[in-house]
Amino acid sequence: MERYNFKRVEEEWQKKWESSKEFSTKVDRTKKKFYCLEMFPYPSGKIHMGHVRNYTIGDVLSRYKSLKGFNVLHPMGWDAFGMPAENAARENNLDPKDWTNSNIKTMKSQLKKLGLSIDWSREISTCSESYYKHQQIFFLELLEKGLVYRKENYVNWDPVDETVLANEQVIDGKGWRSGAIVERKKLSQWFFNISKFSEDLLKGLEELKTWPNKVKVMQKNWIGKSFGSEIDFKVTGDIPVKSIKCFTTRPDTLFGLSFIAISIDHEISKYYINDSGFQKFKEECSKTGTTEEAIAIGEKIGFKTNLTATNPLNLAQKVPVYFANFVLMDYGFGAVFGCPAHDQRDFDFAKKYNLEINTVVKPYDENDNFKVTNEAYPGPGTLINSEFLNGLDAPNESVNETIKILEARNIGKKQTNYRLKDWGVSRQRYWGCPIPVAYDTSGKVYPIPIEKLPVKLPENINLKVKGNPLDHLNDWKEIEIDGKKLIRETDTLDTFVCSSWYYLRFCSPNNHDYGFSKDEIDYWMPVDQYIGGVEHAILHLLYSRFFMRAIDYKNKNFNIQEPFQSLFTQGMVCHETYKDKNNNWLRPDEVEKVNNIVVKKNNPDHEVKVGPSESMSKSKKNVIDPEFIIENYGADSVRLFILSDSPPEKDVQWSEQGMVSSYKFIQKFWILHNEILNVVKKNSSNDKRDENLEKFLNKTIFKISNNLEKFQYNVIVANMYETYNYLVKYIKEEVSVISLKENYIKILICFLPVIPHFANECLKTLGIKKINWPDYEKYLMDDDEVNYVIQVNGKKKGLIKSEKNISQDKLMNLIKNNEKLTRFFKKNEIKKVIFVKNRLINILINE
RNA sequence: GCCCUCGUGGUGAAAUUGGUAGACACAAAGGACUUAAAAUCCUUGCCCUUUUGGGAGUGCCAGUUCGAGUCUGGCCGAGGGCACCA
Known part of the structure; x- marks a missing residue:
């Protein structure tokens, strides 16, 4: 037997999925749809463990739902406009577009290595003209409807980024990105009239039964009625x-x-x-x-x-x-x-x-x-x-x-x-969606005609200027509409505008004339499950809820108002922090443990200060590179580990040992799989069924299905280990080939959402092609024998194994014949007996 | 200050929703195999008892109940959100 070669297997399956377009989806009204969406990433360079966790959680759900027969939409895209691109480009003399696109390329290949079931044919990038064109159309629509207006007022001015911030983007008086102390400044700004929907946004929260209460409370307080x-x-x-x-x-x-x-x-x-x-x-x-x-x-x-x-x-x-x-x-x-x-x-x-x-x-x-x-x-x-x-x-x-x-x-x-104020969307930056208006000398606003959209961002420009680079481009700024000489708006839109409607675009990524097609929206929307970090509880989620209403306002595009039916907020990935003698942060791979003391690697005398476990961040250097981990342990092992240690909504501690043990689990299971393979290849014509095995595995199917529905993915991993421990023992004894084969296949399918490459490979070696989620059998859920808990005055005194549905009298007889139990009340009068069928008996006595 | 959430072994956590607390995993200690190490496997895990066994125990204090990690009230502690919102 060859040891499990995750590299070969994972590559093969990923290639197969890609060439067979396994995960691409179309509208199919004969099937029930399921729209699973994870918050799309900002293409900052490489993926981090937070992405791994977020997208693994979504992938487990997507794969489960499609095995259940749903038509699953599981797309991915890029929140590609924003300051970091502009800053990085300025520092390295690059074009923000090139920087962004090269990051997208890197991160896309990394995500593919995770084996995610994503429909890549729907990939979108908010910085592409084909995306922001529609955003500009929306802007003009809202302008027409009176939901966008311009006014001069005091704004939050970030002196480092030299831009305006929305109220939501000011945290403790500091810019949410730069951390600079925010100043008050009077400027002419574009606003989205979100406050018009205050009452509606507040009322809408009541509909969102499966949103975390925490998020609803935060939004409620923010709206502040x-x-x-x-x-x-x-x-x-x-x-x-x-x-x-x-x-x-x-x-x-x-x-x-x-x-x-x-x-x-x-x-x-x-x-x-x-x-x-x-x-x-x-x-x-x-x-x-x-x-x-x-x-x-x-x-x-x-x-x-x-x-x-x-x-x-x-x-x-x-x-x-x-x-x-x-x-x-x-x-x-x-x-x-x-x-x-x-x-x-x-x-x-x-x-x-x-x-x-x-x-x-x-x-x-x-x-x-x-x-x-x-x-x-x-x-x-x-x-x-x-x-x-x-x-x-x-x-x-x-x-x-x-x-x-x-x-x-x-x-x-x-x-x-209401406390909620209108959303200021003007940003004095280059790398964003241009606001499609122009002004005459008196300051009157002229929308750019739709046929002239998109207003494209000029390329090859000088970023090393103070303030907004677009402001310096006279050639670009000066335009003529209907013979009138006008000056373009040089502010761009807050990038939160881009992410306020991307979930709609995923439904119709190639629709040319408009941001989406009504037909496809009617089928796919709302998002059935949205998954992302709680840090977007107010900003992104409130803006998206507003945007649906704003686009729908007056022209009734939608049958629904809330974009996200269910919301799940996953916890962060944490790691211990390390500092050397000079108080400089150290990466986890720069330290090692010698005799239970953490020291600098190859430097046993240099003791390292171990800090508390905190959310992984570049500034504290407590990061683990997913690519390195996938390279060394494989995608399935990482997926398994990232789900195993904590419930998905809580923070999880990264642990090297935990990672290794997940890797070993897959290796051990491969050995077990091959043993099972040898057994089930045997002729099974006169083989007897083994009800105990069937019951155990059937219960496992029930448990895993249930835990999938409840997002208890850490418990699923425990169920997987239990199954392994059981089967390892089972295979050493007398085996029922027919029971094992039938049910083992079902179990592998239950493993598939978490470790898809491995489970698919195992199923392949068994010759299984058609894969559906297994139903558990009701008749196998009950045991013939039960363990009765025997209590005396409410305290557990022992257990009695008996057949099911035994009467109280019969159970009392069993107890009376049991020397260990009967002594507790031999000398005392029995006052009362509480009998809970198939569960326990509580005997009350005078003491 | 106001609001929300959560307190279970050395650690991360389970617990059929009121019925065997600690599944599963990490770490630790002891043992087996080995010339040795690694790997692997087994055992242990609070208190009393040599053992059989007994007792305590889910932050603390009360309560409801035959029975409470789970329900109710009060207190203590931790985390998060908002912050002069009239």
Whole structure:
């Protein structure tokens, strides 16, 4: 017997799959479809272990579903626009396109070596003209529908990347990619009107039953719906302003009013532009630190105006108006009313400026003299000191009642607010999808006519310029449409736009006139299972959900609104980190273990500091190169290991020993397979069936099928090891050839999703061509014998093997004849017996 | 500060959904084979007992139940998300 040559076998099968177009799919309405999609990669150079895990999980599912008879769509493509290409190209004097395409070539060949069941005929790349042409058409469609607009406002400016970032791309006040501290800058920008769909995006979450709760909660919080009312406050003072509009979720605390606070960007600020005190205050505000957290816990400061506001429910009460650093311009109306007794921020502010603290809500267990003193009381209770509102239950009853009164008196109305803001999509970069518009000298917007699309990115350009390279290309910028001389938009689209609709393109990758064909969308969409990292919980997933709605808006393309029926977020691949004496990171292959001490390789005196296991990253050098591993152990071994150690949704620890043991498992199984092969070649005409074997293997089929449905891929690997351990023992004893052959084939098919090359090879040596997922037999699921657990007063005292469905009396007799068991209650009276059929018996006695 | 998730051996983890806790794997220790090593195989894994055996045990404390890793309440701890959202 030849030892298992994974290199030869894997290569052969991969070639076979490629030449027979095994995984290419077409619309086939006679079959049920299954659309399995993994988040497509950014072509950064080489694949990493995270990709291996992500795509193995998807591949296991795809292969399982097609064995089950589904028409499976399992495509792959490239999220190919973006900054790294531009940076790498600039550093190495390359064209971003060449850099990107060469990375795609490398990564594609690496993915192929994993033996993924991908329909490569549907491969797409977002940086190709045939892809971004359709994106430009979509852009113009949305413009036409009023879902895209241009406005000047403050943006998050990344000074390192010299580009604008969306709110979602600012993390702890820093750029999500560069890590630079983000600045505020006023620019003219294109926006997608995602906030128009706030309510719909929120409601849609309820439909997504099989999304991780965590992701739904994050999106819900991000959308941030809050219910309350707007209230008009009349103001008097030395400027021509009559009223200030505030948003509040607690209109019922209006009698607790003690000041009005407005944002420094509030329109009223224009009257204070020349006020040196206000200028000073603005400067002060910008100093409070840059991170969100610093701002959140920072001191509340204000600048007092000469304005006086009147409480609309108590006209006798006049309160001061402040500019305050804690009021946000882009939420509500940029103005709030201060109620120090029941809001901690207002409380802190009132303490600092010696403002009144009027208690208007008392906790249920306090009396009417309750007074807020040390900290605000935001909890529930009963309204007090509020005239006609007194006695109302806060907040539910009192908020609704107050809104009714405000509306009746025409001083406010019910209002729902969302935190979600519109999506700024302009980026001052070269390597992205050009925005297909132009401007005349007055700044009027002209869409580029559809027949002139795509607006192509110019090639061979100079990247070594400050800011956006496209801005420097006068030849490209100046165009003529209908005899009018215009200047092109030089901003490109945020790359998240590209990934917001790629799942649609996969359904019709070659559709020429439009981004997709309705016919194919109707068949394939929605994605039945989407798999990817949880880091896209908000950005990519929310944008995609928006995009479906936006394209559907007014012209009804789809029967469905949600692009991703099910979502699975896989965990990361982690590895220990290593640092040498000089605190430099070391790669795992630069260290070794000598006498249980980790040292630098070939340098036993240089002890290495072992850090915690963290997500593999280039910066910490704790990476394992998949290509090296595939080269040494084979694709099946890697697939097996990456699934084996942890549930797919949790982080997994990379372990060299674990990897080796997966490799050995396949080698050992090959030996076993050959032994089985020898046995089943024997004539089996008068061979008896072996029910025990059939039952064991049948249960395994049941378990693996079940675990596949539940994404418990780590347990499947355990099931595979159990099967091996069982068969190794079995083959040494008397063997039922017929039972073994029939069921062993089924078992190999169950192994196929995880280790496809190996399982296919084994099936080939058995002469099996037609492969379908095996059904388990119900009649083989039950055992004739069961192990009864014998409990005395709820504690396990022993086991009794008996036939199935035995009566309670018969079981009691067995127990009474069992010396080891009967002694527990010989001397004591039996009070009660709990009998659970085929499972256990619990005998209660007096002790 | 608010929200979400999770606490099971030395480690990663299983547990038919309320019914034998620790499947499967990694690591460790001991043993077999070997001149030796590697590889392979076997055994062990908390406490008491020489053994037979007995006891404790799923972060902690209560509760429900004949029976709780699983359900309820409280506490402690870890991870993640949001962050002046009025």
